[in-house]
Amino acid sequence: xxxxxxxxxxxxxxxxxxxxxxxxxxxxxxxxxxxxxxxxxxxxxxxxxxxxxxxxxxxxxxxxxxxxxxxxxxxxxxxxxxxxxxxxxxxxxxxxxxxxxxxxxxxxxxxxxxxxxxxxxxxxxxxxxxxxxxxxxxxxxxxxxxxxxxxxxxxxxxxxxxxxxxxxxxxxxxxxxxxxxxxxxxxxxxxxxxxxxxxxxxxxxxxxxxxxxxxxxxxxxxxxxxxxxxxxxxxxxxxxxxxxxxxxxxxxxxxxxxxxxxxxxxxxxxxxxxxxxxxxxxxxxxxxxxxxxxxxxxxxxxxxxxxxxxxxxxxxxxxxxxxxxxxxxxxxxxxxxxxxxxxxxxxxxxxxxxxxxxxxxxxxxxxxxxxxxxxxxxxxxxxxxxxxxxxxxxxxxxxxxxxxxxxxxxxxxxxxxxxxxxxxxxxxxxxxxxxxxxxxxxxxxxxxxxxxxx
Numbered sequence: 001x002x003x004x005x006x007x008x009x010x011x012x013x014x015x016x017x018x019x020x021x022x023x024x025x026x027x028x029x030x031x032x033x034x035x036x037x038x039x040x041x042x043x044x045x046x047x048x049x050x051x052x053x054x055x056x057x058x059x060x061x062x063x064x065x066x067x068x069x070x071x072x073x074x075x076x077x078x079x080x081x082x083x084x085x086x087x088x089x090x091x092x093x094x095x096x097x098x099x100x101x102x103x104x105x106x107x108x109x110x111x112x113x114x115x116x117x118x119x120x121x122x123x124x125x126x127x128x129x130x131x132x133x134x135x136x137x138x139x140x141x142x143x144x145x146x147x148x149x150x151x152x153x154x155x156x157x158x159x160x161x162x163x164x165x166x167x168x169x170x171x172x173x174x175x176x177x178x179x180x181x182x183x184x185x186x187x188x189x190x191x192x193x194x195x196x197x198x199x200x201x202x203x204x205x206x207x208x209x210x211x212x213x214x215x216x217x218x219x220x221x222x223x224x225x226x227x228x229x230x231x232x233x234x235x236x237x238x239x240x241x242x243x244x245x246x247x248x249x250x251x252x253x254x255x256x257x258x259x260x261x262x263x264x265x266x267x268x269x270x271x272x273x274x275x276x277x278x279x280x281x282x283x284x285x286x287x288x289x290x291x292x293x294x295x296x297x298x299x300x301x302x303x304x305x306x307x308x309x310x311x312x313x314x315x316x317x318x319x320x321x322x323x324x325x326x327x328x329x330x331x332x333x334x335x336x337x338x339x340x341x342x343x344x345x346x347x348x349x350x351x352x353x354x355x356x357x358x359x360x361x362x363x364x365x366x367x368x369x370x371x372x373x374x375x376x377x378x379x380x381x382x383x384x385x386x387x388x389x390x391x392x393x394x395x396x397x398x399x400x401x402x403x404x405x406x407x408x409x410x411x412x413x414x415x416x417x418x419x420x421x422x423x424x425x426x427x428x429x430x431x432x433x434x435x436x437x438x439x440x441x442x443x444x445x446x447x448x449x450x451x452x453x454x
Contacts, residue, residue, distance in 0.1 A: 062113075137380055139323055286413035331445070345432050
């Protein structure tokens, strides 16, 4: 049965939200827990710590190259099918990770797990459009943002807690019962949207994977010290393949790379705002631990506690912003949130020589609150700007913009630490404040677009 035009009835809506929340939690937490466990896994598998980074990189690369193809597949086959298939694949791959006995086995299982996570992340926001009534869509996106923020915040803590009582395979084994439960709940409750009549373009999927894989790989490689000539070659290949991809998309009625949606001003401005803001966030979150530990001489535990106000503030702001976004312009809410975000980041440049805990907490909270006020209205604007039958393309572009921003921010941070080791944290925070301010101006520019309305 096709989903109703304006959301699911209660209590089916609540069960669908549970299914989405469980899947997103698994995908987000697994991005964080492997980072914490890398030294333990490398030692247990008797492998080079430098090679163990593929446990993380394989997962991220699989998500990067498959987000847009899977979101397009969601338009064709139905978002419910792609979401449930991704969740099932993620669960099976988690079991394979738990039984891996060598680095190649674990890295391969993580790649498969990444494809499963991409199935979840590529269409989860598209599904929200069919779960919630239009008048409550912002509320639904706010809850989704809250789930992502909480999952990101507790990921390292969950990993530490599991490693304190069990060995590393349990980091992945715990996903299995949760994944099975999520599949069962989703099977009974997720809406069945009408599929689109067009076919899946394999050539576009391959071109998209190559373009975004090379783009993010080249940015990341430059940040981590690979030679500039190699970066130029990779970027030239990215531009060449990307040009062929875009030319191909222009002739398609429902392109895999959503160039049709990028012709909508409000959609393009929202994508640009998302990339810039996530670059600012990642640049700050990579730099702050170094500021706390190297300049302020905090312990690792104190550093973790000082970073906590950021995600906690997002948890407070996201549901509030969700409700407000159903009534007020995303351009206005996003601009206000991003200016708060920029001011919070800029305030770190004016820390006293011996700051108190309160001096740090309010700065972290302001940054997180501003980001939380921005994110939900921006995501709602992106999703609402697209026709309902192109919700998958909008959802995939939302995830791709986030990944591009995060990769750019992390690469810039690595570059600054290589070139300005003593001053890098403060310089990085100033640059991230600039990114946030630019994003705020772009967001306010949406006020002049007639499509930006509640």
